[in-house]
Amino acid sequence: MLELLDINTYYGNIQALKGVSIRVEAGEIITLIGANGAGKTTTLMSISGIAPPRSGQILFEGRPIHDMEPDQIVALGISQVPEGRRIFPFLSVMENLDMGAFLRRDRDGIKADLEHIFEMFPILAQRRHQQGGTLSGGEQQMLAISRALMARPRLLLLDEPSLGLAPIVVRRIFDIIERINRESGTTIFLVEQNANLALKIANRGYVMENGRITMEDKAAGLLVNEDVKKAYLGI
Amino acid sequence: MLSFAEIRRSVLVSAWFMFLTFPVMVIRVNPIEEVVEWRWRNLIMVGAGSFLISFVWRYLIARKERGKKAAEAGRAGGPPLARRAAVHAGFHKPLMGALAVFVLIFPFLFSTYQVNIMATALIYVMLGLGLNIVIGLAGLLDLGYVAFYAVGAYAYALLNHHFGLGFWAVLPIGAVMGATFGILLGFPVLRLRGDYLAIVTLGFGEIIRLVLENWNDFSFGPSGIANIDRPGFFGVEMSLEAATNYVYYLLIGLVLMTIFFVNRLQNSRIGRAWIALREDEIACQAMGIDKTKTKLTAFALGATWAGMAGVVFAAKTTFINPASFTFLESAIILSIVVLGGMGSIPGVIVGALVLILLPEYLRAFSDYRMLLFGAILVIMMVFRPEGLIAGARRVYEFKGKKETSDTADGIHT
Numbered sequence: 001m002l003e004l005l006d007i008n009t010y011y012g013n014i015q016a017l018k019g020v021s022i023r024v025e026a027g028e029i030i031t032l033i034g035a036n037g038a039g040k041t042t043t044l045m046s047i048s049g050i051a052p053p054r055s056g057q058i059l060f061e062g063r064p065i066h067d068m069e070p071d072q073i074v075a076l077g078i079s080q081v082p083e084g085r086r087i088f089p090f091l092s093v094m095e096n097l098d099m100g101a102f103l104r105r106d107r108d109g110i111k112a113d114l115e116h117i118f119e120m121f122p123i124l125a126q127r128r129h130q131q132g133g134t135l136s137g138g139e140q141q142m143l144a145i146s147r148a149l150m151a152r153p154r155l156l157l158l159d160e161p162s163l164g165l166a167p168i169v170v171r172r173i174f175d176i177i178e179r180i181n182r183e184s185g186t187t188i189f190l191v192e193q194n195a196n197l198a199l200k201i202a203n204r205g206y207v208m209e210n211g212r213i214t215m216e217d218k219a220a221g222l223l224v225n226e227d228v229k230k231a232y233l234g235i
Numbered sequence: 236m237l238s239f240a241e242i243r244r245s246v247l248v249s250a251w252f253m254f255l256t257f258p259v260m261v262i263r264v265n266p267i268e269e270v271v272e273w274r275w276r277n278l279i280m281v282g283a284g285s286f287l288i289s290f291v292w293r294y295l296i297a298r299k300e301r302g303k304k305a306a307e308a309g310r311a312g313g314p315p316l317a318r319r320a321a322v323h324a325g326f327h328k329p330l331m332g333a334l335a336v337f338v339l340i341f342p343f344l345f346s347t348y349q350v351n352i353m354a355t356a357l358i359y360v361m362l363g364l365g366l367n368i369v370i371g372l373a374g375l376l377d378l379g380y381v382a383f384y385a386v387g388a389y390a391y392a393l394l395n396h397h398f399g400l401g402f403w404a405v406l407p408i409g410a411v412m413g414a415t416f417g418i419l420l421g422f423p424v425l426r427l428r429g430d431y432l433a434i435v436t437l438g439f440g441e442i443i444r445l446v447l448e449n450w451n452d453f454s455f456g457p458s459g460i461a462n463i464d465r466p467g468f469f470g471v472e473m474s475l476e477a478a479t480n481y482v483y484y485l486l487i488g489l490v491l492m493t494i495f496f497v498n499r500l501q502n503s504r505i506g507r508a509w510i511a512l513r514e515d516e517i518a519c520q521a522m523g524i525d526k527t528k529t530k531l532t533a534f535a536l537g538a539t540w541a542g543m544a545g546v547v548f549a550a551k552t553t554f555i556n557p558a559s560f561t562f563l564e565s566a567i568i569l570s571i572v573v574l575g576g577m578g579s580i581p582g583v584i585v586g587a588l589v590l591i592l593l594p595e596y597l598r599a600f601s602d603y604r605m606l607l608f609g610a611i612l613v614i615m616m617v618f619r620p621e622g623l624i625a626g627a628r629r630v631y632e633f634k635g636k637k638e639t640s641d642t643a644d645g646i647h648t
Contacts, residue, residue, distance in 0.1 A: 050520050074523025086518035088511045099511050102504065103523045151523060 001026040001187055002047070002078075002155055007056035007066075009039075009046045016042040017053065018211040024155070029181050029188040031198040031219065033232055034208035040191040041083050043208070044157045047189075048080045049073045060155070075103050079153035083160050083191075085144040089133025093124055096132050096143055100150030110150070117146045120176065138169035145176065155187045156180065162194045170194065174201055195232035199223045207232070245289045252285035253278055299618060338487060342480040350483050354551060356591040357486035358544050363571040363583040364493045365540025370569070371578035371626065372506060373533035374513030376433040378565055379420070379440025383413045383538035385447060385560035387545020392460040392555050393453075402466040402550045406543060413542020414535040416443075421534035425527055440565055448557040459556025466550045482551050489547065493540055494580055500536065501580075509533050510578075567591075570608070574615055576622025585623050 002024040009017040016039050024030050032040050045051035047058060049070040058066040065073055079100075088096050097117065101110045118125035121142045127135060135143060141161055148156060158177065162170040178201050181188050192198035199205055199219040207215035207228060215222065222228045260277040264270075342350045362384060369377045387409035394400040394408065424435050447454045454460075465478050466485055473481060500506045508529050512519050520526060549555050567590060575586020594604055615622070 048521055050517060069525065070520040071523040071525040074521070079523075080521040082518055082521050086515050086521075088514045088518065090514060091507060091510060095507050098504065099507060099519075099522050099524070102508065147522065 001061060002189070003057075003059040004043070004047070005057040005059070007043075007046055007053040007058065009042050009051055009053045011042075011051070016051075016211055017046065019056070020208075020211070020213055022206055022213065024187060024189055026187055027181075027185050028203040029177070029190060029201055031190040031192055031202035031205045032208055033192055033195040033198055033205060035231075036193070038208040039211040040208055041159055044080055044159050044189070044191055047073075047078065047157060071103065074151055077152070077154035078157065079148040079151045079155075080157040081144045081148045081159060081161065084163060085137075085140045087132040087135075087140050087143050087147065090131055092131055093128040093135070093143060096147050097150050100147035103151065109152070113150055113152060117149060120179070121146060138165050138173070141165060141169075141173055142176070145173070145180075149180070153186060155189060158188060158190045160191060160193060162192060162197065170197065177201065195228070196223075241290070241293065244293070245286050248289040249282045249286035253282045256281050295618065342483055347476050347479050350479050352592065352595045354479065354483045354486050356588050357483070357490050358548055358551070359568065359571060359587040359591045360490050360584050361486075361493050361540055361544040361547075362568045363575065363587045364490075364497050364580065365537050365544070366568050366572050367578065367580070367583050368497065368500065368509075368540075369533055369537035370572050371583075372501065372513070373509040373530065375530065375533060376429065377436045377534075377537070378433045378562070378569065379436035379438070379443075380537070380541060380568055381560045381562070381564040382420075382440040382443035383416055383541035384545040384548070384564065385443050385557070386412050386416050387542035388549040388555045388559070389447060389454060389545070390542070391546040391549040392463050395463050396460055402464065402546070406546050409542040409546035410539045411542070413538040413540070413545070416542075417534040417536075417538025418531055420538075421531045425530055437562065437565075440562060444557050444560050447560070454557070457556060457558070459554060459558075461554045463549050463553045463555070465553060466547075482547070486547060489543065497580060501578075505529070505532060570612060574612065574622060576624045576626055578626030579622060579624050582622050582624035582626065589623070
């Protein structure tokens with residue numbers, strides 16, 4: 001479904017990604033784990049077109065998207081839940097969700113999706129007239145995921161959904177990620193520092209170090225890999 | 236409140252002020268009689284005045300802090316009285332009705348002079364609401380807004396002078412010209428934010444003014460253009476008084492239209508995209524909002540109102556020259572938006588009326604106008620940083636627990 005071929009991305013003169021290649025198959029949950037500053041977020045930003053790669057190719061369903069504008073990429077069906085949630089604090093929950101559906105014009109479809117989201121996250125329905133900034137961290141993460149879902153993506157990019165959340169909330173967020181993948185068949189590209197949890201719900205995983213992919217395996221394989229255990233699982 | 240520490244602080248402040256102002260306020264050298272006058276009375280007045288002011292200042296700050304704490308603890312009695320009265324159903328309609336009647340009969344109650352300055356204030360309401368789109372909603376600090384105002388004014392003046400085009404024909408042309416210049420300015424500054432954007436827009440405003448001042452063949456230079464036609468009304472000849480009243484009503488109409496459009500824009504998807512862009516550019520891009528297009532529409536729409544206001548201004552004064560479009564005008568319009576409350580329509584209206592009408596009625600203080608201007612802005616920023624009437628989106632509103640549980644079951648709305 002998504003293919004990154006030898007991507008090199010720079011911030012000014014600093015090279016953040018060095019020849020990264022990743023394959024994502026339709027319907028799977030894939031995870032990219034690694035330490036701080038490894039280039040995980042940059043990978044997602046490159047896919048979204050916000051930090052486009054200087055060289056290499058990104059193919060979405062066989063189509064090159066690396067020189068497209070971010071809004072065209074969203075229109076193709078790739079949505080990102082950015083790191084640190086980045087909801088709009090002064091807009092209400094409803095308005096935040098509506099911003100997610102910015103490119104859509106089908107009123108009925110939007111309404112149906114909204115109901116689906118409120119069914120999945122009843123707390124958002126309760127708080128829908130409240131300003132985004134007044135939500136708790138977990139609620140904001142739910143809102144950020146919901147907002148991305150409102151674009152009706154086929155590929156959902158999640159950047160550290162566990163960031164700064166209590167373990168019990170993290171568990172719920174991951175349950176929901178699995179549910180989104182299972183129920184609507186949305187392909188999920190999950191970037192995480194919490195390697196243990198991420199690998200447990202993912203089908204396959206990539207390990208990133210200093211802008212390079214250093215390992216690639218089935219998630220179950222990475223979970224028992226000695227190097228991964230030592231470096232990322234803390235066992 | 237009247238503790239020893241407080242008094243000591245104020246004494247220190249007043250001593251410092253007495254020291255600072257001593258050379259200016261106390262010593263006066265009289266070169267003719269070759270004597271030095273020591274005006275000790277001034278020293279006492281400065282001391283007493285600064286002592287009092289510092290005391291009142293700290294009292295007000297303390298009161299503000301207490302108010303904040305009370306609001307945080309949930310003990311605040313809801314929104315302030317003025318807002319409650321304004322939105323309360325029982326008050327809202329009669330209030331609006333009374334306001335409408337007052338606005339309609341205003342020219343019959345007051346002299347032509349009053350109507351004239353009110354019309355000027357209404358032009359600034361339009362300008363303020365236009366700039367509010369750019370600054371209040373989209374968060375783009377534009378210090379050259381007066382350039383679009385000049386574009387509109389010169390569009391009418393020149394088209395009227397050379398081709399005899401009437402007010403109503405040029406009004407839409409002025410709007411389009413404004414929008415075009417808005418996009419022209421928008422393109423190069425798309426990647427800039429904050430301070431850099433402010434500097435570039437400031438430069439743009441000056442460029443327009445300098446071009447108008449120096450390109451004599453085109454704009455008649457500093458001498459300006461005179462004898463511009465007043466707005467026509469089906470070819471009816473009007474006395475000066477009737478014409479003034481006519482411009483007043485025309486402006487009321489235009490302001491109402493502006494309010495209507497800005498209100499619709501604010502609650503539309505594009506309006507929310509502006510607010511979202513102001514808050515978080517990366518999240519906007521991740522949502523598929525086209526940054527370029529959204530920013531350009533903000534610039535273009537903001538400039539549209541300035542263009543129209545310019546046309547009306549030229550028609551109202553019948554004479555324009557580049558001196559009407561200096562940076563000071565941009566600063567005044569910006570102050571209207573900031574003082575009134577960014578992103579708030581009633582705020583901007585009140586801000587425009589206060590900032591334009593007050594100096595007119597305070598002619599006696601005209602020497603101190605800029606001083607007062609600065610003082611008002613400083614005091615506002617300290618005590619009401621969100622403006623006279625804060626925009627609804629500028630403050631977090633915590634809804635009570637009761638309300639959230641009430642709406643919990645009504646998901647499908």
